[in-house]
Amino acid sequence: MKMKEVLRQKIEAHRTRTVRLLKEYGDTEISKVTIAQAIGGARGVRCLVTDVSYLDPFEGIRFRGRTIPETFEALPKVPGKEYPYVESFFYYMMTSDIPTMEETLEVVEEFKKRRNLPDYVKGIMRAMPKDTHPMTMFSAGILAMQRESVFVEKYNEGMSKFDYWEPTLEDVLNLLPKLPSLAAFIYRLKYKDDDQIADNPELDMGGNFAHQMGIEAPYDDVARMYFILHSDHESGNVSAHTTHLVASALSDAYYSLSAGINGLAGPLHGLANQEVLSWTMKFMDGLEGKEPTEEVIKEALWATLNSGQVIPGYGHAVLRKTDPRYTSQREFCLKNLPDYPLFKVISMIYQVAPGVLEEQGKAKNPWPNVDAQSGVIQWYYGLTEWDFYTVLFGIGRAIGVLTNITWDRALGYPIERPKSVTTDMLEEAAGIK
Numbered sequence: 001m002k003m004k005e006v007l008r009q010k011i012e013a014h015r016t017r018t019v020r021l022l023k024e025y026g027d028t029e030i031s032k033v034t035i036a037q038a039i040g041g042a043r044g045v046r047c048l049v050t051d052v053s054y055l056d057p058f059e060g061i062r063f064r065g066r067t068i069p070e071t072f073e074a075l076p077k078v079p080g081k082e083y084p085y086v087e088s089f090f091y092y093m094m095t096s097d098i099p100t101m102e103e104t105l106e107v108v109e110e111f112k113k114r115r116n117l118p119d120y121v122k123g124i125m126r127a128m129p130k131d132t133h134p135m136t137m138f139s140a141g142i143l144a145m146q147r148e149s150v151f152v153e154k155y156n157e158g159m160s161k162f163d164y165w166e167p168t169l170e171d172v173l174n175l176l177p178k179l180p181s182l183a184a185f186i187y188r189l190k191y192k193d194d195d196q197i198a199d200n201p202e203l204d205m206g207g208n209f210a211h212q213m214g215i216e217a218p219y220d221d222v223a224r225m226y227f228i229l230h231s232d233h234e235s236g237n238v239s240a241h242t243t244h245l246v247a248s249a250l251s252d253a254y255y256s257l258s259a260g261i262n263g264l265a266g267p268l269h270g271l272a273n274q275e276v277l278s279w280t281m282k283f284m285d286g287l288e289g290k291e292p293t294e295e296v297i298k299e300a301l302w303a304t305l306n307s308g309q310v311i312p313g314y315g316h317a318v319l320r321k322t323d324p325r326y327t328s329q330r331e332f333c334l335k336n337l338p339d340y341p342l343f344k345v346i347s348m349i350y351q352v353a354p355g356v357l358e359e360q361g362k363a364k365n366p367w368p369n370v371d372a373q374s375g376v377i378q379w380y381y382g383l384t385e386w387d388f389y390t391v392l393f394g395i396g397r398a399i400g401v402l403t404n405i406t407w408d409r410a411l412g413y414p415i416e417r418p419k420s421v422t423t424d425m426l427e428e429a430a431g432i433k
């Protein structure tokens with residue numbers, strides 16, 4: 001596979017950079033840690049390394065150095081479609097090279113061969129109680145496939161540390177293409193009476209996902225856009241960091257991704273997209289058919305804050321402006337569903353919420369994040385079961401975090417082990433003890 005050979009060359013070239021930095025500049029300081037950071041979730045402490053993406057607080061995410069519009073522009077597109085092959089994006093994230101159409105199609109074919117969901121996973125999904133959250137099913141399905149790990153097999157046979165990345169990549173290539181199949185299976189099982197739709201071997205990852213979900217075009221393009229937009233947000237966010245942390249113990253890709261997905265399931269992280277929709281629907285129900293106005297929205301936002309809850313979809317630990325992932329989806333809505341009432345309400349919230357959060361004066365970033373805009377698109381195309389939304393996020397996020405752990409193994413990053421201190425020690429450091 002061309003991608004693997006390109007990756008091998010990139011890894012060999014990159015290793016010398018990492019080794020040199022460690023050997024010759026290991027003592028160079030890049031961050032300091034304050035008491036506020038130690039208590040406050042390590043916010044802003046620079047202590048992780050990744051080259052897959054970088055998040056600038058004002059500009060937003062760059063994937064391998066490219067902004068979102070630049071990435072969409074550069075990658076080969078599915079014929080007749082507006083968005084690129086997800087497979088071409090995966091090639092790009094892994095290697096930092098934009099693949100040709102031929103290189104892309106090689107990945108597309110490889111993914112097709114590997115995307116069939118094993119029967120035992122279907123059995124496990126069917127055995128789970130009907131009210132199980134789809135994120136629990138998704139994580140359990142990933143974990144159930146751990147028995148297939150090639151990394152574990154090769155590790156048990158005994159292999160050089162320098163070769164770890166190869167079976168890790170093999171695991172990633174086996175796991176990633178199965179995620180849309182697993183997600184669509186869960187969706188049809190949970191909400192469509194287990195009326196499953198067979199794989200269409202003609203279709204790429206985004207196309208086949210839409211097909212197996214049972215949703216017409218342009219939902220295939222929505223899926224491609226969605227998976228790419230949600231793929232990576234550098235290394236410190238909960239899902240990326242968790243996947244990296246678990247993988248640092250040499251737990252394989254299945255264990256690591258399942259753990260990362262569990263983190264994504266939290267309402268302060270990926271689950272916020274479900275929360276946005278439930279908040280908005282509750283708000284619209286409360287209107288009892290009346291036209292929403294900015295004044296009424298303002299009141300509802302204040303009621304949420306005054307009851308001690310957060311405004312879902314707003315704020316960010318790193319970003320300090322409107323999330324370009326929000327903007328990208330907003331542009332999609334302006335083009336495809338400009339007059340949709342739910343989109344109008346979401347847009348009105350965008351007009352009002354930043355001012356409300358600024359007036360409250362707590363959130364460091366009053367602007368919307370990716371989750372504020374994603375649910376409305378799903379709803380418009382008929383995916384109204386909002387507790388499924390974070391699973392879609394999870395498929396996308398897997399692309400970034402699985403690329404990261406492949407590179408972790410390639411560069412020999414060690415087991416992660418930060419140091420903790422006691423409150424007594426903090427008081428001593430502060431000079432108050």
Ligand SMILES: CC(C)(COP(=O)(O)OP(=O)(O)OC[C@H]1O[C@@H](n2cnc3c(N)ncnc32)[C@H](O)[C@@H]1OP(=O)(O)O)[C@@H](O)C(=O)NCCC(=O)NCCS
Nearest residue numbers: 268269272310311312313314315316317362363364365369
């Ligand atoms: C994303 C988030 C978890 C970042 O948290 P953070 O880095 O601690 O954010 P800040 O430093 O700005 O938080 C400072 C204060 O503002 C509050 N705040 C931040 N965003 C808020 C929001 N959207 N609504 C209400 N309060 C908010 C925090 O809860 C915190 O309050 P506290 O001092 O009482 O604990 C936070 O903005 C949030 O809860 N947003 C809503 C959930 C969401 O959309 N998550 C998806 C993120 S992609």
